Amino acid sequence: MRNRFVIWTISTVIVAGLLMAVTTYFGQTPAPAYRAPRTADGKPNLNGIWQALNEANWDLEAHAAGFSRVLALGAADATPPGLGVVEGGPIPYLPAAATKKKENFEKRVTLDPEIKCYLPGVPRAMYQGMPFQIIESPNVIMMAFQFAGAVRTVNMGKPTEAPADSWMGWSNGRWEGETLVIDSTGFNDQSWLDRAGNFHSDQLHVVERITARSADTLNYEATIEDPQTFSRPWKISMPLYRRVERNAQIMEFKCVEFVEDLIYGHLRKQPTTSR
Amino acid sequence: MVGPTLKKRRMQMSRRFLVSICILTIILLATLSVAGQAPATGAKAQPAAKAYKAPRTPDGQPDLQGYWTNATYVPLERPNGVTKEFYSKEEAVQLEKRAAERETEQTEPGTVADVHYDFTQFGLDRNQSTFASSMRTSMIMDPADGKLPPVTPEGQKRAADRATERRRMGPTTDAVQNMPIGTRCIIMAGSGPPMMNSGYNANYQIVQGPGYVMILTEMIHDVRIIPLDGRPHVSPNVRQWMGDSRGRWEGETLVVETTNYNEKNPFRGASQNMKVTERFTRTDANNIDYKFTVEDETTWTRPWTAALPLKTSVGPIFEHACHEGNYGVRNTLAGARAEEKRAAEAAAKKGSQ
Numbered sequence: 001m002r003n004r005f006v007i008w009t010i011s012t013v014i015v016a017g018l019l020m021a022v023t024t025y026f027g028q029t030p031a032p033a034y035r036a037p038r039t040a041d042g043k044p045n046l047n048g049i050w051q052a053l054n055e056a057n058w059d060l061e062a063h064a065a066g067f068s069r070v071l072a073l074g075a076a077d078a079t080p081p082g083l084g085v086v087e088g089g090p091i092p093y094l095p096a097a098a099t100k101k102k103e104n105f106e107k108r109v110t111l112d113p114e115i116k117c118y119l120p121g122v123p124r125a126m127y128q129g130m131p132f133q134i135i136e137s138p139n140v141i142m143m144a145f146q147f148a149g150a151v152r153t154v155n156m157g158k159p160t161e162a163p164a165d166s167w168m169g170w171s172n173g174r175w176e177g178e179t180l181v182i183d184s185t186g187f188n189d190q191s192w193l194d195r196a197g198n199f200h201s202d203q204l205h206v207v208e209r210i211t212a213r214s215a216d217t218l219n220y221e222a223t224i225e226d227p228q229t230f231s232r233p234w235k236i237s238m239p240l241y242r243r244v245e246r247n248a249q250i251m252e253f254k255c256v257e258f259v260e261d262l263i264y265g266h267l268r269k270q271p272t273t274s275r
Numbered sequence: 276m277v278g279p280t281l282k283k284r285r286m287q288m289s290r291r292f293l294v295s296i297c298i299l300t301i302i303l304l305a306t307l308s309v310a311g312q313a314p315a316t317g318a319k320a321q322p323a324a325k326a327y328k329a330p331r332t333p334d335g336q337p338d339l340q341g342y343w344t345n346a347t348y349v350p351l352e353r354p355n356g357v358t359k360e361f362y363s364k365e366e367a368v369q370l371e372k373r374a375a376e377r378e379t380e381q382t383e384p385g386t387v388a389d390v391h392y393d394f395t396q397f398g399l400d401r402n403q404s405t406f407a408s409s410m411r412t413s414m415i416m417d418p419a420d421g422k423l424p425p426v427t428p429e430g431q432k433r434a435a436d437r438a439t440e441r442r443r444m445g446p447t448t449d450a451v452q453n454m455p456i457g458t459r460c461i462i463m464a465g466s467g468p469p470m471m472n473s474g475y476n477a478n479y480q481i482v483q484g485p486g487y488v489m490i491l492t493e494m495i496h497d498v499r500i501i502p503l504d505g506r507p508h509v510s511p512n513v514r515q516w517m518g519d520s521r522g523r524w525e526g527e528t529l530v531v532e533t534t535n536y537n538e539k540n541p542f543r544g545a546s547q548n549m550k551v552t553e554r555f556t557r558t559d560a561n562n563i564d565y566k567f568t569v570e571d572e573t574t575w576t577r578p579w580t581a582a583l584p585l586k587t588s589v590g591p592i593f594e595h596a597c598h599e600g601n602y603g604v605r606n607t608l609a610g611a612r613a614e615e616k617r618a619a620e621a622a623a624k625k626g627s628q
Contacts, residue, residue: 133500136484168594246506250500252516
């Protein structure tokens with residue numbers, strides 16, 4: 001009787017051990033998650049200068065290499081190919097929005113707000129290809145972007161409502177364990193999502209999840225919801241990389257000056273012909 | 276060149292812009308009616324209370340965080356005829372009252388001048404929002420006469436050359452590049468550093484993270500990110516509108532040194548060699564003593580120092596998307612071209628008669 005119990009216990013332990021070994025071997029159990037270093041007040045420390053290293057700003061969706069937007073720039077401006085950052089298939093545009101996206105693409109040289117040095121909006125600012133800096137404090141997390149000197153103020157206190165629509169939106173953040181979750185609304189309908197004409201309306205609602213995945217990389221995810229433009233919420237995800245240069249800093253890219261002749265050149269007393 | 280779709284878009288944009296301005300105004304007014312009633316009390320021009328120790332951030336820096344304003348009527352240089360460094364409390368109150376009255380009078384409702392930038396309508400007058408009062412007769416405290424030091428011969432020549440170049444460029448209505456940089460939404464002339472008060476929205480937000488102090492200037496959402504790790508300045512090849520800032524803590528005081536200016540926004544005629552050293556010291560819960568020293572031996576015969584206090588303001592800071600809504604520049608240029616066309620047509624008509 002007693003022996004039988006011992007044998008039963010031993011075999012159970014062996015079977016359980018085998019099972020565990022098998023599941024681990026086949027990758028069923030997730031690898032232990034990375035735990036970010038902590039700030040002095042105990043929050044995951046995401047401070048630093050970060051940058052996307054992908055082709056999302058050219059086109060969020062998978063795309064082959066393509067022609068330059070400007071004949072004169074040849075290969076220098078040719079679209080680099082990208083595997084896409086949209087999870088689970090194409091962006092679910094509503095029929096009218098799909099038509100508009102196509103038009104945007106065709107007229108992108110005149111319509112893309114990036115070309116006019118307008119504020120990039122969210123999520124585009126996060127993967128526009130220039131660095132941005134996260135400055136974390138207990139009540140507020142600032143994100144300062146090199147492009148156009150754009151800035152996001154993420155309120156970490158009690159969530160507040162957007163007082164008016166804006167380019168960069170109104171962001172409320174919270175910590176969910178290792179993850180910084182940012183809920184943003186209050187957007188205008190002027191910014192785009194990339195250079196391919198992907199766009200949104202002022203009903204845009206973005207929920208971002210930022211998690212450290214190693215000392216020098218972050219996982220960045222954004223769920224994009226806009227019932228006026230898309231048939232369902234959809235998600236993009238990508239890593240962000242730390243600028244590890246010891247002297248890395250956000251430099252000035254005040255691009256207004258660079259686009260004045262483009263925007264107002266035809267209104268000069270002597271119209272601008274080139275540049 | 277401008278297609279009908281684009282035109283429609285612009286009209287929508289301008290309508291949206293107006294709507295947002297209206298909403299902002301309502302919010303501003305609502306905020307002011309709550310917060311702006313109390314008369315400004317920041318009359319602590321002298322940092323007498325040396326004993327104050329600021330609260331600390333989690334990583335141990337003296338805490339300067341929050342919303343601040345340096346809105347003031349105190350001029351940079353002491354007015355002629357004034358010989359003392361400080362006004363009496365009564366004199367300061369009277370001067371502020373008169374300055375506020377002048378500001379309110381700046382436009383006549385219903386006149387052409389009323390159309391553009393009637394600050395009183397938008398609640399943007401300095402006296403309508405939180406205000407950093409000071410009894411100083413001038414921001415400049417050194418030299419003791421409250422005036423800028425004499426300009427060097429090189430500085431005088433530079434000023435003359437700049438004036439000549441400016442005349443050569445022609446009227447402001449000829450091209451956007453002839454307009455003031457603030458009008459062009461590049462940077463406000465007073466955004467600095469040093470942080471001079473802008474005429475309106477003289478608001479700042481300070482956020483501190485490990486190793487950094489960040490200052491967001493409301494006007495044109497200019498961000499200053501100041502590293503505190505003692506790294507050297509960027510290469511002299513790099514010239515920036517706001518220069519390149521490096522900070523360090525000296526006890527309770529944040530000392531920020533800025534160089535590498537681009538000379539396109541010359542502060543009081545300075546050259547790109549200008550070095551600005553700012554000192555921020557929190558003197559109590561609601562006040563930061565802010566002083567700055569300007570050194571540029573190619574412009575002034577000696578360094579000079581000025582003070583303008585920062586006082587707690589009301590947040591949050593709204594997005595100042597200046598360039599994106601810059602109808603002023605477009606309309607000014609388009610108006611000037613239309614005027615020229617009309618004048619040319621009138622002249623042609625006259626000639627043919």
